[in-house]
Amino acid sequence: MRLFAPLLAVLLIAAPAWAGDLAVTVVTVAGKPVPNAVVMVRPAGFVARGPIRFPWAYRMAQKNMQFDPFVLVVPVGAEVAFPNLDEVRHHVYSFSPAKTFELKLYSRDETRVVRFDKPGVVGLGCNIHDDMTAFIRVVDTPFAMKTGARGEAVIRDLPAGAATLTIWHPYMKTRGGEISRPVSLPAQGSVSLQAPVELRTPPLRRGGY
Numbered sequence: 001m002r003l004f005a006p007l008l009a010v011l012l013i014a015a016p017a018w019a020g021d022l023a024v025t026v027v028t029v030a031g032k033p034v035p036n037a038v039v040m041v042r043p044a045g046f047v048a049r050g051p052i053r054f055p056w057a058y059r060m061a062q063k064n065m066q067f068d069p070f071v072l073v074v075p076v077g078a079e080v081a082f083p084n085l086d087e088v089r090h091h092v093y094s095f096s097p098a099k100t101f102e103l104k105l106y107s108r109d110e111t112r113v114v115r116f117d118k119p120g121v122v123g124l125g126c127n128i129h130d131d132m133t134a135f136i137r138v139v140d141t142p143f144a145m146k147t148g149a150r151g152e153a154v155i156r157d158l159p160a161g162a163a164t165l166t167i168w169h170p171y172m173k174t175r176g177g178e179i180s181r182p183v184s185l186p187a188q189g190s191v192s193l194q195a196p197v198e199l200r201t202p203p204l205r206r207g208g209y
């Protein structure tokens with residue numbers, strides 16, 4: 001058995017250890033839930049095998065004179081549909097370094113598709129309607145999602161060990177609109193944490209929180 005002991009030890013270390021879930025609740029400093037914050041986890045040394053896929057639609061509609069949804073999370077390389085569901089024409093643009101593009105005036109029931117090939121934040125606007133605004137967060141980790149109405153995001157099946165947790169919101173009062181902190185994910189069970197963030201007043205009528 002002495003011969004096998006070192007081998008066994010190596011196998012135990014190399015075997016993938018899966019943690020439970022990481023539940024993050026994003027709140028304002030006053031304790032109010034913050035929806036539309038993007039929670040991203042990067043486990044140390046983790047390399048994604050194959051393309052990242054999320055279960056939600058990669059779709060940014062124009063509906064009732066607004067973008068829908070307000071925040072969309074997509075993986076790098078995603079092709080996002082921009083259907084116009086309104087009676088009027090919209091002219092969608094982005095000046096963001098992560099993706100600069102323009103979809104010239106198009107009408108109801110027409111769709112355009114844009115591919116997002118760099119991670120980062122893409123702010124959207126409409127040339128015709130100044131108070132239309134939305135954001136696409138392009139991510140390079142499969143462990144990402146946005147918070148819902150209760151400010152909560154649950155990231156599942158994370159590998160155990162050290163990781164970096166990043167939270168981004170379009171109106172967060174920090175450099176780049178995000179905060180990061182190290183987290184330690186146990187081999188078993190799940191972790192819940194609350195993240196208070198400071199938000200500035202939304203620049204447009206649409207707040208998103």
Ligand SMILES: [Cu+2]
Pocket residue numbers: 089090091126127128129132
């Ligand atoms: Cu418009």
